[in-house]
Amino acid sequence: MADMNFLSFLRVPPFVLEAILLQGKRPDVSKIVGWEFKGHNIGLLPRLGRILKFKKGFVSFGDEVIGYNVLVEQNSPTEPWIALPDESNPKRHGFFKVYPAEFSPKHNLYPHALLLDYSKGGNPIFDPSRVLRDYLVKPFEDNDDLYLGKAYAELFGKTIFVGFFVLERYNKSTFKI
């Protein structure tokens, strides 16, 4: 049977992505910790910013789950995700804390999602990534490898929609805090 895969998400319009996000389930953190996921932004803003491909990693830090982003080569989505400046020395940036959105008093637009809160990731004070808040869901109950996210920016007290992104399990994380 044909099924939706990573590339499928790049081909559906935003109102369909929104519906997928609404019916998705909260990811089980134990299934994502220790892994890096290949990611692709969807939407006009990321396209204008020319940052479409990236990697996201998840690691545990004490009782908490912390995540990070990895810069990758901006080649086609059918080509491999190659870390920059090189695979053996990937540039990790944009750290975030992971917790259920329903625990956030302010950022709980999708209470059934996980919140990736960049303001609590220990990023430098002037790092622009600090404004980001991502919601993450698992679209299909029987697939622990595929995730859909929706990114917002918290600017001047307002929450601004940035775009959707899709994640797929790629490789084990070697990052240690």
Add this chain to the structure above:
Amino acid sequence: MEKKKEEEKKKEEEKKEKVADLFASAEKKTTKKKKAKEKEKEVETEIKTEIEKREISEEKKEIEVRVEEEKPVEEKPKEEKPPLVVITGACGFIGSWAVQIAKEYGFKVRACDLPSAFKGKDEFGSGRARFPEFVKKLADEIAECDITSPETLKDVFKDATYILHIAAILKYDVSWDLLYKVNVLGTKNVFDEILKSEPSELKRVVVWSTNGIFALPDGNEVPITENSLVAPPTRYALSKFLEERLAMMYHRKYGIPVTVIRPTAVYGPRETYMFLENLRAFKKMKFLAIPSNFTFGFPSVHAADVCRAALHLASKPEANGEDYIINDDSNNTAIDIMRFAAEIFDKPFYLLPPVPVEIIRAGIIAISFVSEKILKKKAIEFEFSFMFGYDMRYSNEKLKSTGFEFKYPKFQDGMRETIKWYEENGLI
């Protein structure tokens, strides 16, 4: 002496006569015998022929019986007690066709729909299609139920041999909550109830999906097959894709026999959603015209063929756990359809200079957005407008490989009949 001679002569003559008589009688006997023998032979031959005839007819009968056995369910079942087909969404356009075809094949039919759907008279022509009278006349049993309320589904699937799950919301401008509630959660309720009632005779659940679950094709992605990239371009298509996924989950986890069908644009008598509206618009025009580059595919399939295919696949063991695109052989382009409409309504037909499809699509999206989201008036459904101009050509090879033959392989033939029905019912 003379007397003696005369007497001797007489005696000789008498002898001769006797001999002659003997010969004659012998001859008669022989002829009789011959005739008798001939008759015997004739009778023998007759008997032989009769026996041969009987043998042949017996053989014929045997062959017929064998053929009958090999025939798919669509050819009329042999059992004394006809298998029960349970049809959800029976009062709608497709549902009513499913009832009609299942009855034509000699099945017992339990028609299921909302209590409100069974009330009143048949309704069509105002964007709403409901055929309670038609269905009640044909169906053996009526089951009033609501797939979104599990408690109303009790016993609905009891004793079912085949279940045709058609009930759904087919709309592009309704809320996601409603689509999800009916098409996804409703299907979950249906399968939960099937699990509960455990119909021992159950051979197949046929789940109605849509061709729309596939990605809108780029130039090199046609014809779309069952293995094409899934990327629903509308929320309706997404809900049907999730419905498919759910059905297949029950198939894998609990062994429920499931076949998913994905009909393309379904037409036929009683269809008043898409084709009728377009035909009405065409009829009003003074002439019909279309840009000469509008060669994108326009898929179609007759409702009768969709339901025939569903019952055909339900009888095929190899179709268990499989998905099938249900599309006819027409391979029409938008130009073909427009030309056909011009011919039907006797209008002049013109090919216009090429216009980029993307521009027209953007225009249609803009108009539909303004009318639906701002003016709150219905013109073209906003989400539906995104699909305009894509080359929607679909392969039906997988379906045909199961031995299925279309009753209406050509759209033009089926549509002529449909137009006749529209005219007879004063819809056009």
